[in-house]
Amino acid sequence: MAERCDVIVVGGGFAGVTAARECALRGRRALVLEARDRLGGRTWTADWHGRAIEYGGEWVHWHQPHTFSEITRAGLEVAISRDVQRAGWHVDGELRWGTPAERDAITKRGWDKFVDGVRTALPQPHAPLSAIGELTHFDRITIAERMDELELDEEERWVLAAELESLAHAPLTDAGAVAVLRWHALSGYSLALTQETGGRVTIVGGTGALLRAIAAAAPVEWMLQSPVAAISQRDGGVEVTTHDGRTFGAAVAIVAVPLNTLGAIEFDPPLAEDKQRAVALGQASRGIKLMLEVRGDHTTANVIQRGHEFGYLGTDELVDGSMQQMIGFGLDAARCDAGDLPQVARALHAILPGYELVDATAHDWLDDEYSRGTWAIHRPGWYEHCHAAMNRVDGRILLAGADLANGWAGFIDGAIESGLRAGARAAALSG
Numbered sequence: 001m002a003e004r005c006d007v008i009v010v011g012g013g014f015a016g017v018t019a020a021r022e023c024a025l026r027g028r029r030a031l032v033l034e035a036r037d038r039l040g041g042r043t044w045t046a047d048w049h050g051r052a053i054e055y056g057g058e059w060v061h062w063h064q065p066h067t068f069s070e071i072t073r074a075g076l077e078v079a080i081s082r083d084v085q086r087a088g089w090h091v092d093g094e095l096r097w098g099t100p101a102e103r104d105a106i107t108k109r110g111w112d113k114f115v116d117g118v119r120t121a122l123p124q125p126h127a128p129l130s131a132i133g134e135l136t137h138f139d140r141i142t143i144a145e146r147m148d149e150l151e152l153d154e155e156e157r158w159v160l161a162a163e164l165e166s167l168a169h170a171p172l173t174d175a176g177a178v179a180v181l182r183w184h185a186l187s188g189y190s191l192a193l194t195q196e197t198g199g200r201v202t203i204v205g206g207t208g209a210l211l212r213a214i215a216a217a218a219p220v221e222w223m224l225q226s227p228v229a230a231i232s233q234r235d236g237g238v239e240v241t242t243h244d245g246r247t248f249g250a251a252v253a254i255v256a257v258p259l260n261t262l263g264a265i266e267f268d269p270p271l272a273e274d275k276q277r278a279v280a281l282g283q284a285s286r287g288i289k290l291m292l293e294v295r296g297d298h299t300t301a302n303v304i305q306r307g308h309e310f311g312y313l314g315t316d317e318l319v320d321g322s323m324q325q326m327i328g329f330g331l332d333a334a335r336c337d338a339g340d341l342p343q344v345a346r347a348l349h350a351i352l353p354g355y356e357l358v359d360a361t362a363h364d365w366l367d368d369e370y371s372r373g374t375w376a377i378h379r380p381g382w383y384e385h386c387h388a389a390m391n392r393v394d395g396r397i398l399l400a401g402a403d404l405a406n407g408w409a410g411f412i413d414g415a416i417e418s419g420l421r422a423g424a425r426a427a428a429l430s431g
């Protein structure tokens, strides 16, 4: 067994990297074991046709306090995305066009009904259990069930469903209604700000620039290509074993892997029963984020269609001539293969006729054994039964990650928030 360190962090996404830095800043010897050959997890800045793209997490906002504080600390800057000129929405087989304000007005009519009651259910968005009695009604139902409670005309229903499918990145019959309420509450109870926080502001240099800055802020030992198979607690410490049989000892372990991958790690003794139930429940996101190069009308456009393979599609960048890069979000990665260009072209024609597909790329986060989903969208029952349990420290193992955050769960901000908390707790426990 290698020399014992103070804290082992399993998983080198934003949560694990932040947690390790916090331990190191407090004088602890921290080792990160990361399964992939890179840090960043569900964020991944890459090159595509000479342009930087983000296969995973991309947008940030100054209303995401932990992220923005790290951006300041790193001396980075942000950029604002282009305005959309044309907005389209499909209603029962018909594509309608208007201004973004016109479509937003339709969205808002349904949205306001959906979130009615949010101020009493989530009075403190960074303390999601602070009014759990009021939240419970929403926590017990899916987004689809919440929509069924509302009186919506046909156009409102089509538009709201398309917007919510892109937010949930999952079938609405599986995703919990609280996901929508939480995002809305964290965005100052405003639909306009909800749209801004989810897709308007990017980091100059990409998410990779911010991750590198956090990772470089304190001395941490990094081991890539080291997937962890088992963690045991014994002799007042922990022993962590990788798939290839290496064993590492420490006083404390922070396990900062995605919720949907936790079940693949063997714990000895097993996790507490309420934690096991939370792991079994998992989270619902299973969508796709697709980058498309297309030729067509050289204006910026955004079009939505419920149930489509990538039913939230918008201009990311006007390239040159008639070429533009678009980003599409779909609710089920299993229904859309970016490598099958004829299939993607057919789907493009269905949602945005008149555009020619040149190329497409995506990473399948659902099929990826180290993520098994995209941004956390909790299923019904999460807040009533799972959230507190997963954040409880049992012995010398702490669970962490965006999927467990109090505030911006499922976002980069939630990952950093959770990493800050886990790092401070682990440093105290290992002191």
Ligand SMILES: Cc1cc2nc3c(=O)[nH]c(=O)nc-3n(C[C@H](O)[C@H](O)[C@H](O)COP(=O)(O)OP(=O)(O)OC[C@H]3O[C@@H](n4cnc5c(N)ncnc54)[C@H](O)[C@@H]3O)c2cc1C
Pocket: 010, 011, 012, 013, 014, 015, 016, 033, 034, 035, 036, 039, 040, 041, 042, 043, 055, 056, 057, 058, 059, 060, 198, 226, 227, 228, 229, 256, 257, 258, 261, 264, 265, 288, 289, 365, 369, 370, 371, 373, 374, 375, 376, 400, 401, 402, 403, 409, 410, 411, 412, 413, 415
């Ligand atoms: C397509 C997509 C779009 C998104 N868009 C946005 C956005 O615009 N804005 C935003 O804020 N957020 C967005 N998110 C969400 C955001 O990227 C994540 O919530 C956040 O990055 C998760 O950080 P994390 O550290 O908790 O988990 P992860 O980034 O998943 O890190 C966990 C790490 O654990 C590793 N791991 C897993 N199993 C093991 C094991 N057994 N042993 C060792 N290591 C293991 C993984 O390889 C990974 O590196 C998006 C996510 C996706 C996928």
